[in-house]
Amino acid sequence: AKDMGRNGVSFFHSDMEERSLARILLENELKKAIELEQFHIDYQPKLDLSTGQLIGMEALVRWNHPELGRIPPDKFIPVAEDTGLIIPLGEWVLRRACEQNKKWQTQGYPHVQLSVNLSARQFYQPDLLDKIKEVLTMTELDPQWLELEVTESIFADIDHAVTILEEIKELGVHTSIDDFGTGYSSFSYIKHLPVNTLKIDASFIRDIHHNKESQAIVKAILTIAQTLDINVIAEGVESQEQLAILQEDGCNQGQGFLFSKPLSDQDFGAYLQGLRIT
Numbered sequence: 001a002k003d004m005g006r007n008g009v010s011f012f013h014s015d016m017e018e019r020s021l022a023r024i025l026l027e028n029e030l031k032k033a034i035e036l037e038q039f040h041i042d043y044q045p046k047l048d049l050s051t052g053q054l055i056g057m058e059a060l061v062r063w064n065h066p067e068l069g070r071i072p073p074d075k076f077i078p079v080a081e082d083t084g085l086i087i088p089l090g091e092w093v094l095r096r097a098c099e100q101n102k103k104w105q106t107q108g109y110p111h112v113q114l115s116v117n118l119s120a121r122q123f124y125q126p127d128l129l130d131k132i133k134e135v136l137t138m139t140e141l142d143p144q145w146l147e148l149e150v151t152e153s154i155f156a157d158i159d160h161a162v163t164i165l166e167e168i169k170e171l172g173v174h175t176s177i178d179d180f181g182t183g184y185s186s187f188s189y190i191k192h193l194p195v196n197t198l199k200i201d202a203s204f205i206r207d208i209h210h211n212k213e214s215q216a217i218v219k220a221i222l223t224i225a226q227t228l229d230i231n232v233i234a235e236g237v238e239s240q241e242q243l244a245i246l247q248e249d250g251c252n253q254g255q256g257f258l259f260s261k262p263l264s265d266q267d268f269g270a271y272l273q274g275l276r277i278t
């Protein structure tokens with residue numbers, strides 16, 4: 001208060017102000033990065049837990065800044081969401097990932113589903129459906145090979161969310177609820193949701209082998225999903241112990257460092273080539 005000017009404005013930098021300065025810098029860099037296409041995409045395998053077969057891949061965006069180095073998505077995705085930059089960035093990821101997937105299919109590699117993350121902001125864009133159709137037409141990717149991962153945050157407006165999910169389904173594109181169990185979803189309305197898959201949040205998998213509550217939640221999700229004929233995948237599987245419990249409880253799909261970390265497109269291509277039966 002001592003440093004307040006006559007009109008009560010402090011010229012002292014508070015933590016808040018410094019944080020927002022860092023944020024403004026990040027915002028500007030992000031804007032440039034989109035124009036300069038400083039991004040690339042890694043792909044993480046999804047596996048069938050009973051056969052070990054590859055069943056899918058998740059596209060994960062990566063930002064390699066020329067001076068700042070690698071900036072993790074957890075840092076820049078929230079900024080991109082707040083500023084709306086997620087719209088052009090998300091579109092770029094969708095187009096690029098579909099292009100890449102189609103290319104692998106054309107090269108004769110095994111066809112596997114591609115999952116792309118869709119932020120709530122993208123989900124509620126009025127032209128979302130047109131954008132998806134445009135990408136599918138441009139890349140000539142069959143809609144059945146595309147899955148969109150959305151988080152429970154879209155269910156803040158449940159009726160609107162269901163309408164959009166129905167429209168996506170009409171296109172033949174699959175949908176998945178990411179980070180499932182952490183947000184708005186209540187078991188009472190899951191039955192109305194036109195989604196293909198629930199992706200159990202990594203936090204439940206992390207301690208599943210020594211936390212009875214986490215295991216109970218995972219079991220409950222598996223039971224209800226089975227009744228509703230919805231697919232379940234566990235994310236963040238890191239250890240054999242976790243895998244053993246998931247298998248025992250009847251979870252058939254998984255993703256995590258135990259199987260593979262996210263791979264560059266070259267590495268994922270090589271991996272696919274190794275699976276090719278010729």
Ligand code: C2E
Pocket residue numbers: 044059060061072073074077086090093117118119178179235236237238255256257258262
């Ligand atoms: P997410 O969608 O939940 O993606 C899974 C994250 O967990 C990824 O982090 C992945 O690298 C990491 N992961 C995978 N297996 C394991 C494991 O066994 N252990 C641990 N500890 N982590 C594992 P990443 O790539 O850093 O992405 C973080 C988040 O950023 C994503 O979480 C997603 O919310 C967001 N994100 C990434 N790419 C995109 C994108 O293209 N669009 C949007 N809207 N969001 C994205």
Ligand code: CA
Pocket residue numbers: 058117149178
């Ligand atoms: Ca995801």
Ligand code: CA
Pocket residue numbers: 178179199201202235
């Ligand atoms: Ca997730």
